[in-house]
Amino acid sequence: MYESKKEEAGNWLGWRTFIVKSKVEESAEITSFYLKPKDGKALPKHLAGQYLSIKIFLPEMNLEQIRQYSISCAPNDEYFRISVKREKGTNIAVNGMISNYLHDYIFEGDELELSAPTGNFVLQETKNKKIFISGGIGQTPLLSMLETFDLNEKVQHDVVWIHACRNKEVHAFADKIKLIQNNHPNVSKYQFYDYIEESIADSSVLKGHIDFKKIEDWKFDKDSEYYVCGPRPFIKKMIEELEINQVNKEQIFFEEFGPKSL
Ligand SMILES: Cc1cc2nc3c(=O)[nH]c(=O)nc-3n(C[C@H](O)[C@H](O)[C@H](O)COP(=O)(O)OP(=O)(O)OC[C@H]3O[C@@H](n4cnc5c(N)ncnc54)[C@H](O)[C@@H]3O)c2cc1C
Numbered sequence: 001m002y003e004s005k006k007e008e009a010g011n012w013l014g015w016r017t018f019i020v021k022s023k024v025e026e027s028a029e030i031t032s033f034y035l036k037p038k039d040g041k042a043l044p045k046h047l048a049g050q051y052l053s054i055k056i057f058l059p060e061m062n063l064e065q066i067r068q069y070s071i072s073c074a075p076n077d078e079y080f081r082i083s084v085k086r087e088k089g090t091n092i093a094v095n096g097m098i099s100n101y102l103h104d105y106i107f108e109g110d111e112l113e114l115s116a117p118t119g120n121f122v123l124q125e126t127k128n129k130k131i132f133i134s135g136g137i138g139q140t141p142l143l144s145m146l147e148t149f150d151l152n153e154k155v156q157h158d159v160v161w162i163h164a165c166r167n168k169e170v171h172a173f174a175d176k177i178k179l180i181q182n183n184h185p186n187v188s189k190y191q192f193y194d195y196i197e198e199s200i201a202d203s204s205v206l207k208g209h210i211d212f213k214k215i216e217d218w219k220f221d222k223d224s225e226y227y228v229c230g231p232r233p234f235i236k237k238m239i240e241e242l243e244i245n246q247v248n249k250e251q252i253f254f255e256e257f258g259p260k261s262l
Contacts, residue, residue, distance in 0.1 A: 010042035026172035046117035074147035135230025
């Protein structure tokens with residue numbers, strides 16, 4: 001994938017230094033980093049849904065670590081945006097090492113080493129209707145896709161986005177998505193929260209895990225593409241549900257935020 005892209009304008013092989021131009025808190029546990037190339041040269045136009053890798057050296061541990069982050073914005077000439085969830089591990093060996101480092105020690109003006117965008121969880125052009133299904137931080141590549149549609153005056157596709165997260169506190173990008181939705185009548189969104197406090201109960205939010213039966217007039221449309229992203233058990237459950245309801249495997253696309261195991 002890297003080899004085939006190296007001739008593209010602005011692309012690079014290996015690592016390239018980027019500067020954190022801004023750091024924005026999106027929710028209680030998700031923070032975005034806007035990254036611009038230090039050399040001031042062109043950026044490649046990534047495909048919505050792709051990710052990049054970040055290499056971090058931890059001097060106190062004499063340890064170099066690489067992690068992948070989906071680009072959460074539409075392609076543009078100036079910057080990449082990544083949005084990182086602060087992982088709270090319970091196991092000492094898998095304890096959110098790099099996500100916490102990014103949250104706690106990386107600030108505006110700091111440098112990060114990035115590899116070029118890559119990945120094949122990208123928009124397909126087989127069906128007009130796109131259904132996005134995300135759990136938690138799994139919304140990042142889908143947000144890039146939605147923002148890409150939003151670049152056009154009129155969103156050419158019908159988009160239905162179903163997102164689940166624990167509660168309002170950890171729900172990122174709600175306003176951004178609402179704005180896009182307001183401008184494009186063919187974009188609709190359904191939100192599930194694990195917990196809803198009575199004081200903030202809102203009829204537009206559905207309670208519990210994603211349950212298609214709770215969505216008014218829901219039909220498993222065989223003429224749609226389904227894009228699924230989130231934790232491994234979430235993806236597994238959603239794909240099982242789609243398949244039970246006769247959605248073809250060829251219409252389902254997913255990205256796993258970890259070692260490929262599905
Ligand atoms: C394609 C892709 C896109 C992603 N996009 C996003 C995104 O948009 N936002 C986001 O927040 N996260 C994203 N992730 C997850 C992200 O890459 C990290 O896994 C996450 O931030 C947790 O990393 P951590 O270091 O904080 O956690 P840790 O729990 O410390 O480590 C995370 C993973 O790395 C493994 N690991 C830890 N140490 C080592 C080691 N020394 N050697 C090898 N493996 C090790 C762990 O087993 C674990 O699976 C994405 C992952 C992938 C694969």
